[in-house]
Amino acid sequence: MSVDSRFERSVRAEFALRERLGRRRDGSQGARVLAQRLHRGRHDLLAHLQRVACTVPRRFRAVAWLHHAGQTDVARRTLTSAGLSPDEVEAVELLRQADPLSRQSPVLPGIRTLSKASGTAGYLARVVARAAIEDRLEGARPTGDTLAALHLLANPRLAR
Numbered sequence: 001m002s003v004d005s006r007f008e009r010s011v012r013a014e015f016a017l018r019e020r021l022g023r024r025r026d027g028s029q030g031a032r033v034l035a036q037r038l039h040r041g042r043h044d045l046l047a048h049l050q051r052v053a054c055t056v057p058r059r060f061r062a063v064a065w066l067h068h069a070g071q072t073d074v075a076r077r078t079l080t081s082a083g084l085s086p087d088e089v090e091a092v093e094l095l096r097q098a099d100p101l102s103r104q105s106p107v108l109p110g111i112r113t114l115s116k117a118s119g120t121a122g123y124l125a126r127v128v129a130r131a132a133i134e135d136r137l138e139g140a141r142p143t144g145d146t147l148a149a150l151h152l153l154a155n156p157r158l159a160r
Helices: 005-026 029-038 043-055 058-065 076-081 086-098 107-115 119-137 144-152
Strands: none
Touching: 029 043, 029 058, 029 076, 043 058, 043 119, 058 086, 058 119, 076 086, 086 107, 086 119, 107 119, 107 144, 119 144
């Protein structure tokens, strides 16, 4: 039994359209490209950014890709031109201010500041910060300040 070639073409066209629309809906493409440009050559950091972006739900991915952008001198205008919404830009700024992932400073004070941030930007930043800390743990059990910090942050698996 053979399939009508017109039917086959229409099915393929529908699949191609869905794939294009799916890519467009993700919204993190521009953020990923910007992160790769900002952190060129830092393969460990880029791998961390990718793991965090894959861990969080889709609406958090742009912030996840750029949660270390504060370590560079990236302008808000650049973040906006990469496709970030005002809330996402503010979340990246909150992560820069709180700097919860700096290995040189204690984690807890920055996380306390982040846990008090209000609105959508604060929520975006908390979910991404928790996912980033969990990624840095590499499967180890959190203790001390790291454990306390995780209790202050939203769990990405429960994020809406």
